[in-house]
Amino acid sequence: MSVQTKKEKRITINTLKKMKQSGEKFSALTAYDYCGAYAASDAGVDVLLVGDSLGMVIQGHDSSLPVTIEDTAYHVRCVKRGNLGSLLVADLPFMSYYTESKSLENAAILMREGAQMVKLEGGAWLAETTRLLSERGIPVCAHMGLTPQSVNHLGGYQVQGRDPEQGQTILKEAKVLQDAGASVILIECVPAHLGELLTQSLEVPVIGIGAGAGTDGQILVWHDLLGLYPGKAAKFVKNFLAGSDDGIQGALRDYVSAVKNGTFPDSEHSYL
Ligand code: KIV
Numbered sequence: 001m002s003v004q005t006k007k008e009k010r011i012t013i014n015t016l017k018k019m020k021q022s023g024e025k026f027s028a029l030t031a032y033d034y035c036g037a038y039a040a041s042d043a044g045v046d047v048l049l050v051g052d053s054l055g056m057v058i059q060g061h062d063s064s065l066p067v068t069i070e071d072t073a074y075h076v077r078c079v080k081r082g083n084l085g086s087l088l089v090a091d092l093p094f095m096s097y098y099t100e101s102k103s104l105e106n107a108a109i110l111m112r113e114g115a116q117m118v119k120l121e122g123g124a125w126l127a128e129t130t131r132l133l134s135e136r137g138i139p140v141c142a143h144m145g146l147t148p149q150s151v152n153h154l155g156g157y158q159v160q161g162r163d164p165e166q167g168q169t170i171l172k173e174a175k176v177l178q179d180a181g182a183s184v185i186l187i188e189c190v191p192a193h194l195g196e197l198l199t200q201s202l203e204v205p206v207i208g209i210g211a212g213a214g215t216d217g218q219i220l221v222w223h224d225l226l227g228l229y230p231g232k233a234a235k236f237v238k239n240f241l242a243g244s245d246d247g248i249q250g251a252l253r254d255y256v257s258a259v260k261n262g263t264f265p266d267s268e269h270s271y272l
Helices: 013-023 035-044 069-082 100-113 124-135 148-154 164-180 192-201 247-260
Strands: 026-030 045-049 086-093 117-121 140-145 184-188 206-209 216-220
Touching: 013 026, 013 086, 013 117, 026 148, 026 247, 035 069, 035 247, 045 069, 045 216, 069 100, 100 117, 100 124, 117 124, 117 148, 117 164, 124 140, 140 148, 164 184, 164 192, 184 192, 206 247, 216 247
Parallel strands: 026 045, 026 216, 045 086, 086 117, 117 140, 140 184, 184 206, 206 216
Antiparallel strands: none
């Protein structure tokens, strides 16, 4: 095995903003380790997320709630070593941002390990935290719609924003977070028309997962893209390994080009 030597183009928040302005779609993928990060960034994935989905796909828990800041910091360290220049985002895990000072302290841990942006789950209640972090140089990705850290409050992993009033609330709160300084909004499991409305209404880049084809970028979980996670996959999941003629590298490249040319997600992988 040889040590990483390649250096690719560096993606920053400005790259994503320019892509939004020019209408070029960007791809994102979760990453948890050195080789995964290397392969994904080498295949052209623009954003790597050290997601707290690691609680399920790496640790085997039934939710992301048991993940700690130490777990996340460890995986950020591993991913940073393999990353060839994708924007590296890390999740602040459950209860690591329950006060403003906790959020600063824990975000600083992840940034020192190599994260370039932190992701938090929630709506307008996070406005002050978002302002505090971004004013101190920590870019924020606000994760809205289905927020898995609140699975017990939501009563399950269900599509959000089907009710037009709930959809309007998500839009209003996304604007509050954008005004508070959020650099990116990630929207999970909402009808495609709501994903598109958010994307058209916000100035910041919008990343979708199960939010239709109308968002600026798409994200998938590494294990879902390769069909590795046991059990029934969510509707928005596509196994790119199944159609690859070049193993994992081919699957990653196919994902990147399907996002770029707008063929993923299609209606079969969207909530209409
Ligand atoms: O933790 C994670 O992997 C995520 C993605 C599902 C967006 O938040």
